[in-house]
Amino acid sequence: MKFESVPLYSILEENSENKIVLPNFQRGYVWDENKQRELLASFLLGLPIGNILMLKGTKDYFSAREICSQEPVTPKEDCIYLLDGQQRISTLKAVFSDDYDKEPEHWKSIWDKTFGKLRKRWFINIAFDADEDIDIFNYKELYFDRNRIKEYEPSQIITILKNYPIQAGNKNMWFHPAFNPADMDDKSRRNKIAKAASEECMVPLYELFQTEKKIKPLYTLTLERIANTRYQDLKNITENDNEKIIYILEKVQPDIRELIDDNDSIAIERAWINLNVKWVNEVSSFLESIMSQEIAQIVLPKDEIPRAFAIFEVINSGGMPLGEYDLIVAKAARNRELPPLTERIIRILNKDIEIPPALTERLVTEKPKIFKPMNMGATIKSDKNELSKSFKRKHYLNLLSIFSNTEYGEPYDQNGKVNIRGEYLKRTKILSLSFDEINNNTEKTVRSLSRTLCFLNIRCGIISLSELPYQLMTLPIAYTLLNDNFWTDKEKLDRIEYWYWASLFSGTYQFEQDKTAIKDIALLYSWLEKNDNPFENRFKDILCAPKFSSLDVLLCKDDDNLHGAGILKAILQYVLSKQPRDFLDEDCRFSAWNVSEDRLKLQDHHICPLSGAAKLGQSSKKIRDDKSHILNSPLNRTYISSVSNSVISDKKPENYFEYVSESSRFGHCIPTPINEKFKKRKDETEQQYYDRVLTERYEELYKKIKEELEQLAH
Incomplete structure (x- = not known):
């Protein structure tokens, strides 16, 4: 590693000769006009603009493109790749040089690029x-x-x-x-x-240049x-x-x-x-x-890509960092015969999955046959050609590292120790993957993740990857679903669902997700091959986990442990996974896949309305913002259609439930009979009323979840 300063004109000259290029994994240019103007003002006054990070290499290291342009370029045999500083150098090049002057009669083709x-x-x-x-x-x-x-x-x-x-x-x-x-x-x-x-x-x-x-x-x-x-x-x-x-x-x-x-x-x-x-x-x-003003740069010798990320964090924590995924893309690009890595991943995600009958057999009505992984939010909303941060880091890279560092289907060694180690999820191990390992294991990694998205959508009420309560829960599922026999076997799929709900409602993943996920890969895969259930202790802790899903926590009575988003999502998604009917439109059954496909709009509904607490001198907004208020309990929430939510508005349960069919109430685990359960008793305070009603819903959920998981475990 070498620290040096070079004049701007030297950087632009070497760029014009294709000696300094951008590796093609780099993001596009994103700075707005204000950022460009601020940089230009600083540079004109001779102020430093921060270090840039360069990597020495050869033309075969990565596919490359011109600075400021989307145009691919063939670098010189020995070249330098600009790893960090693209936005700054691109801005200065665009300000001080005239690419259009090269071919003024063909300005439009240059403009397009x-x-x-x-x-x-x-x-x-x-x-x-x-x-x-x-x-x-x-x-x-x-x-x-x-x-x-x-x-x-x-x-x-x-x-x-x-x-x-x-x-x-x-x-x-x-x-x-x-x-x-x-x-x-x-x-x-x-x-x-x-x-x-x-x-x-x-x-x-x-x-000027x-x-x-x-x-x-x-x-x-x-x-x-x-x-x-x-x-x-x-x-x-x-x-x-x-x-x-x-x-x-x-x-x-x-x-x-x-x-x-x-x-x-x-x-x-x-x-x-x-x-x-x-x-x-x-x-x-x-x-x-x-043009002679010097720019500080750090130049890495050849083959030091794994260090680039750490060095960048030290020299420029305020910039747009090169994440692990960017560097993995860079390595994959060494095979110039393959399309860019992101393009390949998105191509796989765009393939429709034929849903095996074993996955939909337990559904009560509609049984979808085709699943579209892209509906589950693996890409960002504004650009379907850009993978979401969560998908890249939490799901793709972690699973890629596991598949690259282990022999699939052998989670335990001969001594009974887990073959899959926690270090596989660490940055250092991920960045040490070779370009062959990346390219050879990407297809099966993304294919197993596509199956995982399908499983979560069909069986677990997940409408988008971002709504998964604990992101690393995908790893045990994806590892097992790579096996075609497991993917098409109802008994195996049922056991995976059992593991999911037992782990979720017992609070197993609220701490040390990475260690838990690694352990569960081995435990779950082994259970699918054998008959002993290793998750019975989690079954016992369902909706009983201290600090997570106990009744006191769910009723907001544990001041030291307020309920988190994990248990709220778990309850909403469990109910949705049962395809409940809408409150006011009995013919409308909900499903996560309909929501994912934008064929249905749902809203998070407070069963007992917030306005009911107005007597306590609180506005609805103030109550909504108060996580410790009992009406924000996960037990007081369920999905209903946006139309029904608008009609029901702030009506009391005993008033609107008379219009809700019995089958709709059962689907949402609403305690019945309504007139008895939701009518406030004369001897009850407001707080006692809410405590009783929500405790009775807790009992309905507890009973339903336990009964179902006993069936799933076979």
């Missing part, structure tokens, strides 16, 4: 805010002292940094790469652009025109005011007072011209010096 947020040209508005003392180049007096730059803060100069968007429909604008109104030669066209830019006092920045130097770059042409106009204005402003003339010109002509006394008009005019020329040269020189 450029990230949308970078399709613009940047300028310094020399005159903007000059009257407000934001005049860093002293446009008012045409005398530039670069030492004054140090007096400004980035926040002061962002107002003078402007950009114009390059759009397909504005190619007749002077800043557009296709601008050429009369088919002029290049020199005439550039003069016309400089004239238009100077009229707005906009100095172009996009030719050039692979082929122009005779006179646009920023100089523009500065000359701005200076010519301004010095004429100064001459007019100071006409017949010798003291003002002396004040302005003595910086470039120390003996200006004598020249005025001698009425030497030629020498005075020469002083004005000198003021003009010197200002242009000084400002141009300063702008050009920006």
Whole structure:
């Protein structure tokens, strides 16, 4: 590992020669205009912009693309990959260089490949805010002292940094790469652009870096025109005011007072011209010096990818870190014959799964035949081509590491010790996977996860992966479901469901998920092959676990242990898994797969409405925000349709339950008879009423869950 600083122009030169490239696993460009402007302001003032992280390699390390672009590129044989710093270097390249100049007649093809947020040209508005003392180049007096730059803060100069968007429909604008109104030669066209830019006092920045130097770059042409106009204005402003003339010109002509006394008009005019020329040269020189500003970088030698993540955390905790998944994608890309890893994963997730009859046999009505894994939220909502963070880290990488480091189907060694170790879920072990292990095990990893999503959706009432109470519970399920015989066997699937509910309602996963998941992989797989049930202790703790699912916790009576989201989700999802009927539409049965497919909208309903506590002087919102309030108990919650929820609103249970069919009540584990259970007794306080009603629902749930799991265990 080497620490060094290099000038920006060196980085951009090596990039133009394909010696510095972006590995194709890198995210796209995401910075908005404000972030770009803030970086540019800091860089113009000579402030450090943080370290960048480079990795030395060869062209076969990763597939690569150009900086600022989505265009694939073939690197030089020995090249450098930019691992961290893409957003900053891309911003500076887009500001200071002109990719369109390479092929101006083909600007549209370059525009298409450029990230949308970078399709613009940047300028310094020399005159903007000059009257407000934001005049860093002293446009008012045409005398530039670069030492004054140090007096400004980035926040002061962002107002003078402007950009114009390059759009397909504005190619007749002077800043557009296709601008050429009369088919002029290049020199005439550039003069016309400089004239238009100077009229707005906009100095172009996009030719500060050039692979082929122009005779006179646009920023100089523009500065000359701005200076010519301004010095004429100064001459007019100071006409017949010798003291003002002396004040302005003595910086470039120390003996200006004598020249005025001698009425030497030629020498005075020469002083004005000198003021003009010197200002242009000084400002141009300063702008050009920006390209020599050094950027700190850390350069890793070849084959140190596993260290990149840790190094990044140390040098730049505020950036957009390279996660384990990004580095695994990088390794996988060493096989250039395969499509990018994310593309392959999403392709598998997009495949419909034929649901085995064994999985749906216990369903009471509708038995779906096809399952779409993508409906379960493995990708982010705004971009179906981007995997969710949870899927990447918690599910794919953990399972990939397990499959890569073990012999499948042998969870125990000859001495009865678990072969699968907790270290397989650690970052170091994951990053040590070879590119062959990644590529060879990805298909079965994602296939088993797709089956897991199907199982959770059909059997466990999970409508989205993000709603799973404990994310690592996927690992034992996915490990077992890779086995085709288990996937199609009703008895095996029933046992997996038994394990799931027994583990969930006993609170087994509320602590040390990773250790528990590793242990359960071996225990569950072994149980599916043999007849001894290793989870009977969890069965005994269902809805009895201290600090998690005991009655006191569920009734919000344990002040030290308020119920968490895990048990709330567990109860809601268990009821949903039984395909209950809607409260007001008896013909409508709920199912998690209908919700996942957006064919049904459900809402989390308070059986006893929050408004019922208004007598206690609390608003509904205040009660909703108070996790310790009994009406927020998981026992007071169930899913109903959004339509029914709207109709029921804040009605009391004894008033709306008369419209709810008996079969609907049973499906939601509502204690009956309604008139007896939900009518407040004369001798009951409000608190006693809620305690009794919710305790009776607890007993209904407890009985239902226990009975079902006894059937599942066979």
